[in-house]
Amino acid sequence: MPKSWSMSAVTSTLLELQTRIGRAVLGGDIAEIADAIEGDGLDPAARLGIYRNHAFATLGAALEATFPVVCRLVDERFFAYAVHEYLREHPPRSRCLVEYGADFPDFLAGFQPCKDLPYLADVARFEWALHIAATIREAPSLQMDALAAIPAERAGYIGFRLQPSVSYFASSWPIDAIWQANQEGEVPPVDLASGGTSLEIRRADEAVAWRRLDSGTFAFRMALAGGVVLAAAIANATQRDPEFDASVGLQRMLAGGLAVDFSILPEGA
Amino acid sequence: MTRVGIGLRSPHVTAIAAVRPPLGFLEVHAENYMAETTALDRLLELRRDYPVSLHGVALSLGGAEELERGHLGRFKALIECLEPMLVSEHLAWSAIGGAYLNDLLPLPYTEESLDLFCHHVEEAQDALGRRLLIENPASYLRYRHSSTPEAEFLAEIARRTGCGILFDVNNIYVSARNFGFDPLGYLDTLPAEMIGEIHLAGHRAAQDVDILIDDHGSRVAEPVWELYAEALRRLGPVPALIEWDTNLPALEGLLDEARHAQELVNVRCHLDAA
Numbered sequence: 001m002p003k004s005w006s007m008s009a010v011t012s013t014l015l016e017l018q019t020r021i022g023r024a025v026l027g028g029d030i031a032e033i034a035d036a037i038e039g040d041g042l043d044p045a046a047r048l049g050i051y052r053n054h055a056f057a058t059l060g061a062a063l064e065a066t067f068p069v070v071c072r073l074v075d076e077r078f079f080a081y082a083v084h085e086y087l088r089e090h091p092p093r094s095r096c097l098v099e100y101g102a103d104f105p106d107f108l109a110g111f112q113p114c115k116d117l118p119y120l121a122d123v124a125r126f127e128w129a130l131h132i133a134a135t136i137r138e139a140p141s142l143q144m145d146a147l148a149a150i151p152a153e154r155a156g157y158i159g160f161r162l163q164p165s166v167s168y169f170a171s172s173w174p175i176d177a178i179w180q181a182n183q184e185g186e187v188p189p190v191d192l193a194s195g196g197t198s199l200e201i202r203r204a205d206e207a208v209a210w211r212r213l214d215s216g217t218f219a220f221r222m223a224l225a226g227g228v229v230l231a232a233a234i235a236n237a238t239q240r241d242p243e244f245d246a247s248v249g250l251q252r253m254l255a256g257g258l259a260v261d262f263s264i265l266p267e268g269a
Numbered sequence: 270m271t272r273v274g275i276g277l278r279s280p281h282v283t284a285i286a287a288v289r290p291p292l293g294f295l296e297v298h299a300e301n302y303m304a305e306t307t308a309l310d311r312l313l314e315l316r317r318d319y320p321v322s323l324h325g326v327a328l329s330l331g332g333a334e335e336l337e338r339g340h341l342g343r344f345k346a347l348i349e350c351l352e353p354m355l356v357s358e359h360l361a362w363s364a365i366g367g368a369y370l371n372d373l374l375p376l377p378y379t380e381e382s383l384d385l386f387c388h389h390v391e392e393a394q395d396a397l398g399r400r401l402l403i404e405n406p407a408s409y410l411r412y413r414h415s416s417t418p419e420a421e422f423l424a425e426i427a428r429r430t431g432c433g434i435l436f437d438v439n440n441i442y443v444s445a446r447n448f449g450f451d452p453l454g455y456l457d458t459l460p461a462e463m464i465g466e467i468h469l470a471g472h473r474a475a476q477d478v479d480i481l482i483d484d485h486g487s488r489v490a491e492p493v494w495e496l497y498a499e500a501l502r503r504l505g506p507v508p509a510l511i512e513w514d515t516n517l518p519a520l521e522g523l524l525d526e527a528r529h530a531q532e533l534v535n536v537r538c539h540l541d542a543a
Contacts, residue, residue: 014333014377014381014382014385015333015334017377017412018333018362018374021365021374022366022368022370025370025372025374026370035413036377036414037413038410038411038412038413038415040411040447040448044410046477046478047409047410048410050409050475050480051372051374051409051410054371054372055370055371055372058371059371091368091369091370092368092369092371093368093369094369095327095340095369096300096301096327097300097301097371098301098306099304134307135304135308136304136305136306136307137305137306137307137309164305203307
């Protein structure tokens with residue numbers, strides 16, 4: 001490419017064209033761009049509509065595959081409407097669609113037409129955690145004796161990196177029961193007043209699994225997953241459950257293969 | 270030796286691993302394997318038995334903005350991990366203002382976009398350390414200010430950048446029908462020696478308007494097979510791929526199509542030898 005070649009000079013009109021088309025594909029007014037498109041015997045809007053339909057259909061299908069119970073709870077037509085609004089406001093930023101939809105639960109939480117299903121956003125959070133557990137590769141686990149050489153007085157400053165496929169998720173609704181009921185052809189009744197859940201979601205033996213954790217264990221692991229050092233994670237756990245046994249908690253966490261790496265906060269930090 | 274491959278779709282992975290059908294290669298969409306996923310692990314297992322062709326759908330080489338460095342970096346890492354036999358992308362753009370549209374949108378064919386596209390191809394080839402094949406798109410619209418026929422535009426990209434061409438026979442058929450041009454004239458405009466791969470796929474008619482849609486959702490149509498036979502006559506047995514992405518049949522359905530493509534290659538070789 002010659003040195004005189006200038007990106008900005010060359011791309012200005014193309015950038016404007018693509019900006020307008022991008023807006024139209026994401027649900028904006030197609031008429032805004034119609035004058036740039038050859039009719040060739042058709043309405044230019046119908047031509048651009050083919051691309052728009054493809055974008056919405058494929059991205060919508062990706063979201064439906066990740067959030068099937070959300071779709072079932074609101075029915076397909078409403079789901080398509082919610083997805084449409086979501087896509088307009090939150091088009092994919094990553095070009096890897098396996099990563100698309102992380103903020104769909106937050107979108108649903110603020111989406112007024114869903115207000116009469118107060119647990120919907122949490123069902124979506126649970127399904128996102130299932131999606132992560134199903135798709136993201138597990139890393140080799142930290143060996144039980146990996147911490148043996150750490151001096152006792154530094155142990156509190158250990159920070160762990162947990163399995164990238166694992167999630168911790170708490171809700172004031174029985175989300176796992178709601179999800180499970182919606183795997184059936186006829187949805188059995190779910191006691192919504194049965195209380196909340198604190199869940200660990202991960203892959204185990206090639207399948208996605210989740211389980212309810214007691215309050216101390218949940219607080220401990222959730223804190224570690226959030227990058228909190230060991231001493232502070234133990235404090236979190238005992239605050240929730242004064243009976244929480246830190247050494248048992250640590251041992252079970254390691255034995256379960258949850259940790260993949262660790263680092264020690266430097267002294268004085 | 271078979272030179273025909275199939276597009277690898279996740280519902281077929283288990284069957285392919287079990288049956289190990291004779292195939293020239295497997296092609297995957299690069300973006301489906303850029304995250305650290307279990308799907309990548311399964312692909313790496315198949316990679317032991319099959320060459321892999323990496324087909325990018327999201328580099329947005331025709332985008333007016335700078336190429337996204339992060340995406341290029343992930344693409345490069347995947348190339349190092351898979352050591353693909355071919356790396357390809359599209360004559361299209363698909364992202365603007367940080368939004369990825371998951372669409373292969375057409376470019377106006379002007380001097381301006383030719384300079385830009387060539388600049389991006391060179392940048393991508395440098396960053397990835399590989400020669401790219403650029404695929405001709407299936408088109409549903411043309412811009413009023415396009416000044417160059419698509420085939421000339423694509424040929425010029427290959428000439429300027431040294432990239433190869435991925436000749437999608439179904440796309441040519443679809444575009445030629447949609448805009449009333451001669452698909453063989455298009456093929457004859459391309460530099461034959463630069464064509465490094467062929468794609469074959471199904472299409473459908475749009476519901477309300479007289480337009481063909483490249484949906485990769487059915488068997489390859491008869492006129493597309495005929496065009497493929499013509500392409501073989503001009504190009505020789507370049508690697509060919511059966512793409513089937515929607516309304517997926519069982520694996521056997523794709524293998525059937527791959528066998529038919531291979532038969533056409535065999536017939537061609539026989540005729541050339543005679």
